[in-house]
Amino acid sequence: MKELKFPCMDVKLVPIDKVIANNWNPNKVAKPEMKLLAHSIEEDGLTMPIVTYYDDKIDKYVVVDGFHRYTIVKDYFKSDVIAVTILKKDEKNLMASTVRHNRARGVHKVDLQADMVVDLIKKGWTDEQVSKHLGMTPEEVLRLKQVTGVKEVFKNRDFSRSWIINND
Known part of the structure; x- marks a missing residue:
């Protein structure tokens, strides 16, 4: 059986200005869904950390999953900090992680x-x-x-x- 990892148990609160978007995310969210996301965070708080990797060359956390949550926390709530988990993978695997996270969300029936x-x-x-x-x-x-x-x-x-x- 393959070992299961739990990066969700290693959450860090980091300065939001140390977090940046990746340059490969193909996922876009329409304005009504962004408003709903803001409402969700307003009602429930940030229930899931932003998935990132740390790029030591630029001293930044780069978003792998959660860009829209990050955007709402930064631009709508004007927070100085954000909760992140950190993956340690090469860029090809980080790109694949982004797509998997996006596609695994499912649809409403x-x-x-x-x-x-x-x-x-x-x-x-x-x-x-x-x-x-x-x-x-x-x-x-x-x-x-x-x-x-x-x-x-x-x-x-x-x-x-x-x-x-x-x-x-």
């Missing part, structure tokens, strides 16, 4: 997301709270509620009349 929306509404959240805390537009919340076909999630909604019968 619409039906499971819809079930979660319904469950949160049943637990007392409004559509607005679901929208805010899950980073969804009101239209997305509505669509996911419609996917479920569960009538009780619509019970507190006002509906406009499509047409009115005029008895003239």
Whole structure:
């Protein structure tokens, strides 16, 4: 059996100005997801350290994974420090690590997301709270509620009349 390493157990708090982006990350995040990431960090704190390697030639920690978290902590929260873990690999393997971290995140399944929306509404959240805390537009919340076909999630909604019968 291959030995399992736990770099996540060796977290360091370093000055944020000693951390820089790598020059190979192909991952881009859209503005709504960046807003959700900022909200997530605001609500939960930085729950995962930034994965880095230390480049002693320039005396900097270079981001392997977590660039967008790093950006939010630096630019939105204006923090002076950030939590990092440090990998010790050659550049080819660090580049591969970046891609693995990016690709291993998975995707949301619409039906499971819809079930979660319904469950949160049943637990007392409004559509607005679901929208805010899950980073969804009101239209997305509505669509996911419609996917479920569960009538009780619509019970507190006002509906406009499509047409009115005029008895003239």
